[in-house]
Amino acid sequence: MREIVIKFSNVDKSFPSYKHPGIKTMLLRPKTLGTPRKRFIALKDISFEIYKGEMFGIVGKNGAGKSTILGLIAGVLVPDRGKIEVKGKVVPLLELGAGFHPELNSIENIMLNGVLLGASRKMMKAITQEILDFAGLNEFSNQPIRTFSTGMVARLGFSIAVHIQPEILLVDEILAVGDAEFQRRCLEKIDQLRKANTTILLVSHDTNQIEKFCDRALLLEDKSIKLIGNASEVIKAYAS
Numbered sequence: 001m002r003e004i005v006i007k008f009s010n011v012d013k014s015f016p017s018y019k020h021p022g023i024k025t026m027l028l029r030p031k032t033l034g035t036p037r038k039r040f041i042a043l044k045d046i047s048f049e050i051y052k053g054e055m056f057g058i059v060g061k062n063g064a065g066k067s068t069i070l071g072l073i074a075g076v077l078v079p080d081r082g083k084i085e086v087k088g089k090v091v092p093l094l095e096l097g098a099g100f101h102p103e104l105n106s107i108e109n110i111m112l113n114g115v116l117l118g119a120s121r122k123m124m125k126a127i128t129q130e131i132l133d134f135a136g137l138n139e140f141s142n143q144p145i146r147t148f149s150t151g152m153v154a155r156l157g158f159s160i161a162v163h164i165q166p167e168i169l170l171v172d173e174i175l176a177v178g179d180a181e182f183q184r185r186c187l188e189k190i191d192q193l194r195k196a197n198t199t200i201l202l203v204s205h206d207t208n209q210i211e212k213f214c215d216r217a218l219l220l221e222d223k224s225i226k227l228i229g230n231a232s233e234v235i236k237a238y239a240s
């Protein structure tokens with residue numbers, strides 16, 4: 001039997017709603033301002049399982065809750081209800097530049113980011129050169145990363161994540177950022193990770209990419225799972 005590494009059981013997630021109270025309320029009923037208002041529901045009754053070594057895609061329109069699912073798996077968000085089980089070291093590639101300091105250079109940021117992701121300083125020292133090489137950032141290694149382009153930051157983030165031996169890798173839209181050459185190398189690296197039995201979750205606008213690389217996928221619609229199954233089936237349903 002295949003080993004389950006991620007399991008969501010009846011998960012709900014909402015966020016505080018930030019609707020502006022309106023000038024009238026602010027002036028005439030200031031005491032009501034601090035009171036909790038309606039919450040915005042992002043995910044409702046989500047249940048699914050992901051197996052070890054699987055490459056799994058998540059698709060859905062903007063705001064469907066794809067990043068929220070990754071955040072819940074990474075443990076940066078907590079569910080309102082339901083249960084989330086995750087087995088293994090999760091390395092998230094969520095927001096562009098998360099875990100970086102703009103004033104530090106890439107070598108310093110590799111150390112900072114690696115340690116934040118749970119790797120040892122010793123390990124990070126040993127793989128720094130490899131990370132820079134893969135990201136193609138050798139000649140910029142002494143510049144503060146605030147001077148980097150979006151693509152360069154994405155390359156650095158991806159390179160760190162794939163070099164610290166994740167058991168579960170979460171990739172949120174990041175493959176779309178780099179240039180074609182870097183995308184090709186990312187996909188090659190992802191292929192290597194898969195051979196090493198890494199579980200990979202891929203969120204991407206690029207349905208071709210999902211169809212080509214993922215075993216299975218799920219489609220989010222109206223805060224719920226509309227379909228889960230074979231990647232090409234799910235992409236077909238999403239496109240129609």
Ligand SMILES: Nc1ncnc2c1ncn2[C@@H]1O[C@H](COP(=O)(O)OP(=O)(O)O)[C@@H](O)[C@H]1O
Nearest residue numbers: 015016042060061062063064065066067068069
């Ligand atoms: N931290 C947050 N605070 C308030 N609302 C949020 C927060 N994160 C996400 N949301 C809302 O939850 C919904 C799902 O967001 P998200 O998971 O980022 O969608 P996707 O990644 O599919 O585009 C969106 O409507 C978004 O505005």
Ligand SMILES: [Mg+2]
Nearest residue numbers: 066067068172
């Ligand atoms: Mg998103």
